[in-house]
Amino acid sequence: xxxxxxxxxxxxxxxxxxxxxxxxxxxxxxxxxxxxxxxxxxxxxxxxxxxxxxxxxxxxxxxxxxxxxxxxxxxxxxxxxxxxxxxxxxxxxxxxxxxxxxxxxxxxxxxxxxxxxxxxxxxxxxxxxxxxxxxxxxxxxxxxxxxxxxxxxxxxxxxxxxxxxxxxxxxxxxxxxxxxxxxxxxxxxxxxxxxxxxxxxxxxxxxxxxxxxxxxxxxxxxxxxxxxxxxxxxxxxxxxxxxxxxxxxxxxxxxxxxxxxxxxxxxxxxxxxxxxxxxxxxxxxxxxxxxxxxxxxxxxxxxxxxxxxxxxxxxxxxxxxxxxxxxxxxxxxxxxxxxxxxxxxxxxxxxxx
Amino acid sequence: xxxxxxxxxxxxxxxxxxxxxxxxxxxxxxxxxxxxxxxxxxxxxxxxxxxxxxxxxxxxxxxxxxxxxxxxxxxxxxxxxxxxxxxxxxxxxxxxxxxxxxxxxxxxxxxxxxxxxxxxxxxxxxxxxxxxxxxxxxxxxxxxxxxxxxxxxxxxxxxxxxxxxxxxxxxxxxxxxxxxxxxxxxxxxxxxxxxxxxxxxxxxxxxxxxxxxxxxxxxxxxxxxxxxxxxxxxxxxxxxxxxxxxxxxxxxxxxxxxxxxxxxxxxxxxxxxxxxxxxxxxxxxxxxxxxxxxxxxxxxxxxxxxxx
Numbered sequence: 001x002x003x004x005x006x007x008x009x010x011x012x013x014x015x016x017x018x019x020x021x022x023x024x025x026x027x028x029x030x031x032x033x034x035x036x037x038x039x040x041x042x043x044x045x046x047x048x049x050x051x052x053x054x055x056x057x058x059x060x061x062x063x064x065x066x067x068x069x070x071x072x073x074x075x076x077x078x079x080x081x082x083x084x085x086x087x088x089x090x091x092x093x094x095x096x097x098x099x100x101x102x103x104x105x106x107x108x109x110x111x112x113x114x115x116x117x118x119x120x121x122x123x124x125x126x127x128x129x130x131x132x133x134x135x136x137x138x139x140x141x142x143x144x145x146x147x148x149x150x151x152x153x154x155x156x157x158x159x160x161x162x163x164x165x166x167x168x169x170x171x172x173x174x175x176x177x178x179x180x181x182x183x184x185x186x187x188x189x190x191x192x193x194x195x196x197x198x199x200x201x202x203x204x205x206x207x208x209x210x211x212x213x214x215x216x217x218x219x220x221x222x223x224x225x226x227x228x229x230x231x232x233x234x235x236x237x238x239x240x241x242x243x244x245x246x247x248x249x250x251x252x253x254x255x256x257x258x259x260x261x262x263x264x265x266x267x268x269x270x271x272x273x274x275x276x277x278x279x280x281x282x283x284x285x286x287x288x289x290x291x292x293x294x295x296x297x298x299x300x301x302x303x304x305x306x307x308x309x310x311x312x313x314x315x316x317x318x319x320x321x322x323x324x325x326x327x328x329x330x331x332x333x334x335x336x337x338x339x340x341x342x343x344x345x346x347x348x349x350x351x352x353x
Numbered sequence: 354x355x356x357x358x359x360x361x362x363x364x365x366x367x368x369x370x371x372x373x374x375x376x377x378x379x380x381x382x383x384x385x386x387x388x389x390x391x392x393x394x395x396x397x398x399x400x401x402x403x404x405x406x407x408x409x410x411x412x413x414x415x416x417x418x419x420x421x422x423x424x425x426x427x428x429x430x431x432x433x434x435x436x437x438x439x440x441x442x443x444x445x446x447x448x449x450x451x452x453x454x455x456x457x458x459x460x461x462x463x464x465x466x467x468x469x470x471x472x473x474x475x476x477x478x479x480x481x482x483x484x485x486x487x488x489x490x491x492x493x494x495x496x497x498x499x500x501x502x503x504x505x506x507x508x509x510x511x512x513x514x515x516x517x518x519x520x521x522x523x524x525x526x527x528x529x530x531x532x533x534x535x536x537x538x539x540x541x542x543x544x545x546x547x548x549x550x551x552x553x554x555x556x557x558x559x560x561x562x563x564x565x566x567x568x569x570x571x572x573x574x575x576x577x578x579x580x581x582x583x584x585x586x587x588x589x590x591x592x593x594x595x596x597x598x599x600x601x602x603x604x605x606x607x608x609x610x611x612x613x614x615x616x617x618x619x620x621x622x623x624x625x626x627x628x629x630x631x632x633x634x635x636x637x638x639x640x641x642x643x644x645x646x647x648x649x650x651x652x653x654x655x656x657x658x659x660x661x
Contacts, residue, residue: 004438085444137632143639146391146444147582151628154575162621281455284448321463323570326456330395333449334431341439 005348014343019289019296022335023303029331039318047317052309060195064267065305068093068259068276070204072283073301074211075255077292079248081215082224083231086249088134088149089256090280091156092127096257097264097275098160099126101179104186104265105168111185119186119261127257128250130156135249139242145249153280164271179271188266200262205298207255212294224248256280277308278326285333304329360489362606367498368564370602372397372556374501376580377587377594378508379552384584385512386545387525387652391447392432394577395454396425396550397557402458402465404558405568409470418558425554426547428454433546437539440656455571465568472566473497473559497559502595504552509591521545525650528657538659553577575628582631586638588648597634604630 027049034044052058072089079086086092100123107115130152137143161177170180188198215221227234227244235241263275286304290297311325376393383390403424408417432450435441473495484492511518523531524541532538560576561568579601587593608623639645 087448133632137636141636141640142642142645143632143635144585147578147585147635148632150578151575151582151631154628155625158621158625162619165621166619281452285452288445321460323456323459323463326452327460328456330449330453330456333445334435334453337435337441337446337449338439341435341441345439 002347003350004345007344007346010343011346014339015291018339018343019291019300019336021339022289022332025335025339026328026332029335030328033324033327037320039320044314044318048310048314049306051317052306052313056192056194057196058309060192060197061309062302062305063191063195063197063201065279065308066301067198067200067204067266068263068279069283069286069304070298070301071200071207071255071259071262072252072280073286073290073297074204074207074294075252076283077287077290077294077297078211078215078221078224079252080228080287081292082228082244082248084245084248084252085144085146086131086134086149086252087146087284088131088151088153088280089252089283090276090278091149091153092130092253092256093260093263093276093280094153094156094160095130095253096123096127096260097271098156098163098260099123099129099257100261101168101182101264101271104182105179109183111183113185115186116188116265119265120258123261123265124254124258127253127255127260129253130257131249131253132246135246138245138249145245149249157274160271160275161273164273168271170270177273181270182265186265187269188262196267198262198266200259200266203258203262204301207258208294208298211297215294220247256283282308282329285329288333289336303332307332356486356489362610363490364494365606365609366599366602367494368602369605370598371498371501372559372564372576373580373583373598373601374595375497375504375552375556375559376577377583377598378501378504378591379549379556380580381584381587381589381591381594382508382512382521382552383545383549384653385525385589385650386521386542387528387650387655387657388433388436388542388546389443389447389654390429390432390450390546390549391444391581392428392450392454392577393549393553393580394573394575395451395458396428396553397454397560397573397577397580398458398571399428399454400425400554400557401561401572402462402557402568403554405470405561406461406465408558408562409465409468414471414473414562417562418555421554421558422551423554425550425552425557427550429546429550429553432550433543436656437542437546440658443654443656451577459570462568462570466570468567470562470566473563495563497555497563501598505591505595512591517541522650525652528652528659532657532659538657553580556580579627579631582635585645586634588638588644589650590648601627601630 031041031045034041076086076089100119103119103122133152134145134148137148138145164177168179170178188200191197223239224244227239264271282304286297286300290300307325307328311322314320314324315322376397380393400421404417404421407420408414428450432446435446436443475493475495478492520536521541524538528538560572583594583597586597604626608626611618611623
C-alpha cells in the first residue's frame with residue numbers, strides 16, 4: 001500500500017524538478033490527447049511544439065508572445081510572493097493599452113520622437129491606475145483583491161469595446177470597430193528583419209533583471225517575501241501590510257500596463273475590440289510554473305508562448321481548435337501543483353499489518 | 354407600470370438570478386466545510402458545454418443537466434484530490450481549475466458554436482398558471498427557477514437542522530477538533546466540494562440551455578466570480594445568497610430596460626453594471642469587518658490533513 005508522508009525537510013531537488021516534471025507530464029498528456037483526437041501523435045506533437053520554432057519568423061513570434069507574458073508574470077509574481085492575489089492582470093493590460101493609445105490619438109498625426117515614450121509611460125500608468133482600485137479597496141475596506149481585480153477585467157474590456165465602437169473609432173475605417181493605425185513613429189522598433197519581434201521583448205528582459213534585483217537585493221523586496229512566508233513575523237517586525245499591498249499591486253499593474261501598450265504599439269498596431277488572447281490570465285500560470293523567481297519565469301514564459309504558437313499551428317495544419325492552448329495551459333498548472341506537493345510530501349510503501 | 358412590463362422584468366430577473374443561486378449555494382456549502390474553491394467559473398463553463406452538448410445530441414435536457422452536474426463534479430474532484438489529498442494551496446488550485454475549465458470548454462465547444470438548441474420550456478402548471486395576474490407573474494417559470502428555491506430550503510435545512518450539516522460546519526470552523534472527536538473530516542470535505550461542483554455545473558447548463566440557449570466561448574462572463582462574491586456578500590448565510598442573487602438579477606435587468614426607457618447610455622456602460630455592483634456590495638459588506646470575521650468559517654482556505 002502506498003501512503004503519503006511528510007518529508008523531514010522540504011526537498012530541494014523537487015523544488016527544481018517539479019516544473020520540469022509538470023512540463024513533461026503535459027507533453028505526455030498532449031500525445032494522449034492527439035491520439036484520442038485521431039491524429040498521429042508524434043506528427044501532431046511535432047506540429048504543435050517543434051514546427052513553430054523551426055524558422056526565423058517563428059522564433060520572432062515566440063518573442064512577440066513571450067514579451068507580454070513575461071512582463072505580466074513578473075509583476076504578478078511579486079504580489080504572489082507576498083500573498084497579494086492580483087488576478088486582474090488582463091484588465092490592467094487592457095487599461096495600459098487604452099491609456100497609451102489615448103496619448104497617441106490625442107497627440108495627432110504630427111511626427112515627434114516624444115510620442116512613443118509618452119505612450120509607454122501612459123501605458124504603465126494606466127495599468128497602475130487600474131490596479132490601484134483593488135489596492136485601495138483592500139487597504140481601506142479589507143475587500144478581497146481577488147474578486148475586485150477580476151471584476152475590473154470585465155470593466156476594462158467593456159470600456160475598450162465602447163471606445164473602439166464609439167469615440168476612438170477611425171473615421172476613415174469603413175465603420176470597423178478599431179482606432180486609426182498607428183504611424184511608424186508611434187510603433188515599437190522591430191528587433192530584426194523578417195520577424196515581428198519588437199523592443200517590447202527587450203523591455204521584458206530588463207524587467208526580469210530588475211525584478212530579480214528587487215526581490216533578492218532590496219529591503220522592500222525582502223519585506224514582501226517575509227509577508228508572504230511568515231505573515232505573523234512580518235507583522236511583528238512592523239512591515240506594514242498596507243504598504244506591501246500597494247507596492248505589489250502597483251508594480252503588477254505597471255508591468256501589465258506596459259505589456260498592454262506593447263501589444264497595441266507592437267504586433268497589433270492599433271486599438272481593436274480585443275488586444276490580448278488572455279495573456280494576463282496565462283501569466284498567472286507562468287508565475288507559478290516559474291517558481292515566482294525571475295529566471296524561472298523567463299523560461300516559463302517561453303514555454304507558455306510556445307503553447308500559443310503551437311495552438312495556432314495546430315489550427316492551420318491539423319484543423320484543431322486553437323482553444324487547445326487553454327487546455328494545455330490548465331493542465332500544466334494542475335501538474336505543477338500536484339508535483340509541487342511532493343516538495344513537502346513523499347510516497348512511502350507501507351506493508352499492511 | 355403595466356402588468357406586462359412587470360411580468361417581463363420579473364421573468365428576466367429570475368432568469369438572471371437562478372444560475373447565481375445554484376452556483377453560490379453550492380460554493381456556500383463548500384466554504385462552510387472550510388474549503389475555498391475559486392474554480393466556480395471553470396466548473397460553470399464546463400457544465401455549460403456538457404449540458405449543451407448532451408442536451409443537443411440526446412434531445413433530452415434532463416440528460417443534459419445530469420451531464421452538467423457530472424462534469425462539474427468531475428472538475429471538483431480534481432480540485433478535491435489536489436487540495437484535500439495533496440494539500441496544495443486552495444487559491445492557486447482554484448485559479449488553475451478556472452483556467453482549465455475555460456480552456457476545456459472552449460476546446461470542446463468549438464464544434465457546437467452557433468448551433469441552436471430548444472430552450473428549457475416554462476412549466477405548465479395546471480390551474481395556478483391560469484390565475485389572473487398572479488399566474489403569469491409567479492407560475493410560468495421554468496423548472497430550475499423553482500428548483501433554486503427548493504435548493505435554498507434544502508441547504509438551509511441541511512446546515513441548520515441536520516446532524517451532518519452541523520458536523521460540516523464544525524469541520525469548517527476547526528477540522529482538527531472534529532477529527533480528534535472522530536468525525537470523518539476528509540469525507541465531509543470531499544462531499545462538500547463535489548456538491549459545489551454539481552451545483553456549478555447545473556448553473557452553467559442553465560446559462561447555455563435557458564438564459565441564452567446557445568454555446569459561445571466564455572459565455573458565463575464572470576458569473577462564477579460574481580457567485581463567489583455573493584457568498585461573501587451573504588456572509589455565508591443561504592437566505593442572503595438567495596436575496597443577493599435576485600438583487601443581482603435585478604441589476605442585470607435594469608440594463609435591458611434602461612434603454613427601453615429612453616436613457617441614452619452606451620450599452621457597454623450598462624453591461625459594466627453587474628461587475629461594478631459586485632465591487633460596491635463587496636466594499637459595503639467588508640467595510641464592517643466584524644460581520645465578515647464573525648461569520649466566515651474559521652478554517653476557510655486553510656489546509657488540514659488528518660495525520661493517521
